[in-house]
Amino acid sequence: MAKNTDYLEKKSLEYRKTVLEIIYNSGAGHTGGSLSCVDILNVLYNNFLEITPKNFATKNRNRYIQSKGHSVEALYTVLCDQGFFSREELNTLNNFNSHFIGHPTKKVPGIEHNTGALGHGLSVAVGLAIAQKLNKENFKIYTLLGDGELSEGSVWEACSTAHKYKLDNLVVIVDRNKLQITGKTEDVNPIEPLNEKFLSFGFNVKEIDGNNIEELISALEEVPFKTNIPNVIIANTVKGSGVSFIENQISWHHKVPSKEEFEKANLELESQLKSYE
Amino acid sequence: MSEITTGKANLEIFGETLLEEGKKNSNLIVVTSDSRGSGKIVPFGKELPDQIIEVGIAEQNLVGVCSGLAAGGKIVFGVSPASFLTARSLEQIKNDVAYSDQPVTLVGISAGISYGQLGSTHHSLHDYAVLRTINNLTIVSPADNFEASEVIRRAVSFNKPLYIRYGKKPMINLHKKGSNFEIGKASIICEGNDITIIGTGETVQRAFLASRILKEDGVNAEVISMHTIKPFDEDALIKSIKKTNCLISVEEHSIYGGLGECCASLISQAGYNTKFKILGIPDEYMINGSQADVLDHYDMSPEKISDISKSLLNQ
Numbered sequence A: 001m002a003k004n005t006d007y008l009e010k011k012s013l014e015y016r017k018t019v020l021e022i023i024y025n026s027g028a029g030h031t032g033g034s035l036s037c038v039d040i041l042n043v044l045y046n047n048f049l050e051i052t053p054k055n056f057a058t059k060n061r062n063r064y065i066q067s068k069g070h071s072v073e074a075l076y077t078v079l080c081d082q083g084f085f086s087r088e089e090l091n092t093l094n095n096f097n098s099h100f101i102g103h104p105t106k107k108v109p110g111i112e113h114n115t116g117a118l119g120h121g122l123s124v125a126v127g128l129a130i131a132q133k134l135n136k137e138n139f140k141i142y143t144l145l146g147d148g149e150l151s152e153g154s155v156w157e158a159c160s161t162a163h164k165y166k167l168d169n170l171v172v173i174v175d176r177n178k179l180q181i182t183g184k185t186e187d188v189n190p191i192e193p194l195n196e197k198f199l200s201f202g203f204n205v206k207e208i209d210g211n212n213i214e215e216l217i218s219a220l221e222e223v224p225f226k227t228n229i230p231n232v233i234i235a236n237t238v239k240g241s242g243v244s245f246i247e248n249q250i251s252w253h254h255k256v257p258s259k260e261e262f263e264k265a266n267l268e269l270e271s272q273l274k275s276y277e
Numbered sequence B: 001m002s003e004i005t006t007g008k009a010n011l012e013i014f015g016e017t018l019l020e021e022g023k024k025n026s027n028l029i030v031v032t033s034d035s036r037g038s039g040k041i042v043p044f045g046k047e048l049p050d051q052i053i054e055v056g057i058a059e060q061n062l063v064g065v066c067s068g069l070a071a072g073g074k075i076v077f078g079v080s081p082a083s084f085l086t087a088r089s090l091e092q093i094k095n096d097v098a099y100s101d102q103p104v105t106l107v108g109i110s111a112g113i114s115y116g117q118l119g120s121t122h123h124s125l126h127d128y129a130v131l132r133t134i135n136n137l138t139i140v141s142p143a144d145n146f147e148a149s150e151v152i153r154r155a156v157s158f159n160k161p162l163y164i165r166y167g168k169k170p171m172i173n174l175h176k177k178g179s180n181f182e183i184g185k186a187s188i189i190c191e192g193n194d195i196t197i198i199g200t201g202e203t204v205q206r207a208f209l210a211s212r213i214l215k216e217d218g219v220n221a222e223v224i225s226m227h228t229i230k231p232f233d234e235d236a237l238i239k240s241i242k243k244t245n246c247l248i249s250v251e252e253h254s255i256y257g258g259l260g261e262c263c264a265s266l267i268s269q270a271g272y273n274t275k276f277k278i279l280g281i282p283d284e285y286m287i288n289g290s291q292a293d294v295l296d297h298y299d300m301s302p303e304k305i306s307d308i309s310k311s312l313l314n315q
Helices: A007-027 A031-046 A070-079 A121-134 A155-166 A194-200 A213-221 A259-274 B010-024 B043-045 B059-071 B090-099 B125-132 B145-156 B201-216 B234-244 B259-269 B291-297 B302-314
Strands: A063-066 A142-147 A172-175 A204-209 A231-236 B007-009 B027-034 B053-054 B074-080 B104-109 B138-140 B162-165 B170-172 B189-190 B197-198 B223-226 B229-230 B245-252 B275-281
Touching: A007 A031, A007 A070, A007 A213, A007 A259, A031 A070, A031 A172, A031 A213, A063 A070, A063 A121, A070 A142, A121 A142, A121 A172, A121 B059, A121 B090, A172 B201, A194 A231, A204 A213, A204 B053, A213 A231, B007 B010, B010 B027, B010 B043, B010 B104, B010 B145, B027 B043, B027 B059, B027 B104, B059 B074, B059 B090, B059 B104, B059 B189, B090 B104, B125 B138, B125 B162, B125 B229, B145 B162, B162 B259, B170 B201, B189 B201, B189 B302, B197 B201, B197 B234, B197 B259, B197 B302, B201 B223, B201 B291, B201 B302, B223 B234, B234 B245, B234 B259, B245 B259, B245 B302, B259 B275, B275 B302
Parallel strands: A063 A142, A142 A172, A172 A231, A204 A231, B027 B053, B027 B074, B074 B104, B104 B162, B138 B162, B197 B223, B197 B245, B245 B275
Antiparallel strands: B007 B170, B138 B229, B189 B223
16 A cells, blocks of 8 residues: 655655664665665655565566665665565675675565676666566566666667667666765766756656655656656655765765764654654 | 588577477567577567567677566577677676576577687687686587587576577588487597597587598597586596597687686596697687688697697507
């Protein structure tokens, strides 16, 4: 059942707390990118995907491929909340012989495809979307790409195929947080004008605030934007979203919070949570 | 000696077999990168247009799309020139097929030096070496029409990541009627006690022709088609060298990381002091020529293989 905005906004705060906690406890993780995409994952898993531990083994259902695999801490957090595994299992993150490593693998329940190297997920999602079309099923294939990832040429190869095969069941979401490990995306290797690029590759484009629950729900409800045309949602986000001193800081790409930073971030998130009581 | 018959190009057989299998199973999907002509799958595209996906000249995307189709429950054959498929798309093969354990069959067409004078851009003399180091990937290089056809029939239900390498020249029929083919089990083309000549893919026929020359000189060579490069049939090789204690490997591949070095690693770790020579493409700027010219140049003509065999035996 679809959850309301208040419920989801509160969830996002709780997810952010967990993301920081598992990164802090395990001593590694992609803090900035996980915090920027956590609202997207929240809305997808709680209101749209209908992927559950019960139906996960079946072929005909919606699929989610996280192409920006490095933001795996956000994905683990949401999958844990969906009941795919326990918090105790999640707490083994980065331990020797744990399946909970720094990029998604199918060894972890709920994960569809092994990712981590960038520029791969969209082609896989295109293959899944074609399979659904061939099977005459109406399930949707969602994939989340980073904005720095869009420098990979293979992404645009996949866009051509999505257009050719009229994959209106394909939903590409770009976590447009405008930063990557070295600096601003537009300084490292400009990707703008992104909207026009996707349009020219035959996509329908919707640009939203990707940290705004209502805008995410509204955009995802509209899919497919047009029949026979693949969909892209450019989700403008803030890297490190939700924690004031982490937001928009290049250094927080994969920085692990110190004890003081972790406690300070927790206090900020707790205080925001209180407004939902 | 029995009469030699020549069959079709293994690629032709691949195309014919794939079409037969595709007709039997509408869930079988072929993905191509503007390569259906080279891959001999034009008839497949004409007869089964709903079972072929064309991604254009985009090999990385081809492998990713194959992986997604397999994840969606399809039996998938990705068909693309071996040179591009196994170099440009190596990361997709490693991550999206092998690491993600998707049951995709990747078919490297016109492999080795099949493209001859088109030059090194189009040669795949690296594919065994790079793909052998990727976990969870089986590598097969069929020698003749029988092996070329059988491996495709096995691939349909193989259900694991698989790479198959095909050349494009007509091949001598090496197998007798009623032969068995199993992925991972070497084929003994002819038995002998004096020397073992092991090949894979299109070099097996050269090994076979060399064995006939040797026979005339009273040397009984055992010829092995090691069609499966990984997993390597260790038992077949050890059994043969126990008899012969003399080995020549012949491959259309760099001398580094391919069939010869597989054999070297195996026999040295097993403690055998076998006389041994690796024939393949040495580490030098590639000479230009047809496949036959280049293989001959690098001592892989039947005559040269037989000469080297005799020298090795006399050491």
